[in-house]
Amino acid sequence: MAGAAIELRSVTKRFATPKGGVYTAIRDLTMEVAPGEFCAVVGPTGCGKSTTLALISGLERASAGEVLVAGEPVRGIPQGIGYVFQSDAVFPWKTVLGNVAAGPRYHGVSNWDAGKQAKEWIARVGLAGFEDRYPHQLSGGMRKRVGLAQSLINNPRILLMDEPFSALDVQTRTLMENELLSLWAASSASVVFVTHDLEEAIALADRVVVMTAGPGTVKGTFAVDLPRPRNVAEIRFQPRFVQIYEAIWSQLRDEVLVSYERQKHAAAV
């Protein structure tokens, strides 16, 4: 498939542990994401979901196998990548405006133009009027919006999201999920959305990839044929949603149990 936005071919990633051993985070992982596709990755804790994103973004290099973005092997950080982190990654010493304007400025846009673009994006994520605030003056949900605007202003062709909403309360989360969908619909970006929440995955994605317990590899792939535009708050009551949920859960459950047993075992040792 030459047209894939992201391609991972039998990728393995090993880390050296502090004790001198080797830890395999993902093993022989093969998957691809089409241009403009919203792909969710679910799996039990410690299955290498975040590592997968780190490999695509070029922050980490694969120990074996190939990672391709837009058909090119990943060396360094590929052009047109956006990354929304699990924890707060906005810069605490920059104002909201400074944070959002950082991307264009790093790409050589003049301060004036970067500021203008940033103001547009700040309004788009609903933070108009908060330009001069520092992150510590914002709530968790607002900081997440800043992070989203910070990534999206660079017009990424690929948006990587690592459990971006897991720290938010349920109401804020639903709001943010809906906003993400409308922002994504207005762009043509491919999204890889890592989460441990299966409901979130189905509500947002075109396709859900289930990973095995670590070392992670693909266990199964499920198309989500729910119509768009979707309302995240309501879609979970549709019968089709429940069907898909049951189908995926029957696979995911085994992996979660394996991971749980392992953790219990590790704790006992």
Place this chain on the structure above:
Amino acid sequence: MSVRSTLPRSDVSAQGGAPPFGSVGMQDGATQGLASRTAEIAALDADLSARRAQVAQRRRLIIYALRLAFTVLWLGSWELSTRLNWVDPFFVGQPSGVVQRLWTWITEGTALGPLWLQAVVTMQEAVVGFLIGAALGVVFGILLGRIEVMAEVLSPFIKGANAIPRVVLGSLFAVMFGLSLWGKAATAVVLVFFVVFFNAFQGVREVDRNLIANARILGADNRRLTTEIIIPSAMTWILASLHISFGLAIVGAVVGELFGATAGLGQLIYNAGHTFDVNGVFAGMFVLAVLALIAEGLISALENRLVKWRPSRVSGEIPI
């Protein structure tokens, strides 16, 4: 009594059997209730904050009064015990004598010339030493923090140099630079450098990995990464070290003056000691302390300007 008990019933009949939920009347009542409750809470809050301000004010007054009492007790007992000759004022000095000495210094000048000139000389040495030492400390701290090989190669040398009691270098600098300002400034530099260096180094090492990853993804090159992420993040550490190190710069200047000088507060204190003028020693110390406190205030002001992005400890703004 009977009127009151019938009121609700007549109210319901007046609404003419409206459904119990969702009627317009009910909603209006609920909104009104909410509005009045909000107003009530606001009034309570205002009342509470006024009372709290009062308590804080009273507490501050008590603290000031206690400080004054402590000063009176301390200076009074010192003065009294020397007046009554329980201890010999020749050896321990006397507050009134210190004040007198300060007064003569201010009005008639010191043995080395006017008092302000001595203060200027010493502060010059301290400030020059502080600026050079802090700048070197920051630059090397950031360099070694960023370049791991350099840190590994140089670490034993730095640890070794840090282990030396560095004030003894003052004698070396006196030989190298003679009686000029540079001997004292150099002593201050070696004292300031290490404190700032270790803090800057640590500050660079402690930068949140997530922030670095984010900046790199957003397209920051190495230069931007250093100036926009590493340095601001390490700034908290660096500024904390500046507080301690200005005191050390004064120590360096004064110690430098002991190894040979023609003017300065250190020299003044040294002279007073040699002529058994204990009050003079205390007076010199007092002037140094005042200058150090002023400098500390200036550094705090600088700190508040540079790291205004930090949440203030007394939260003025409640996160939404």
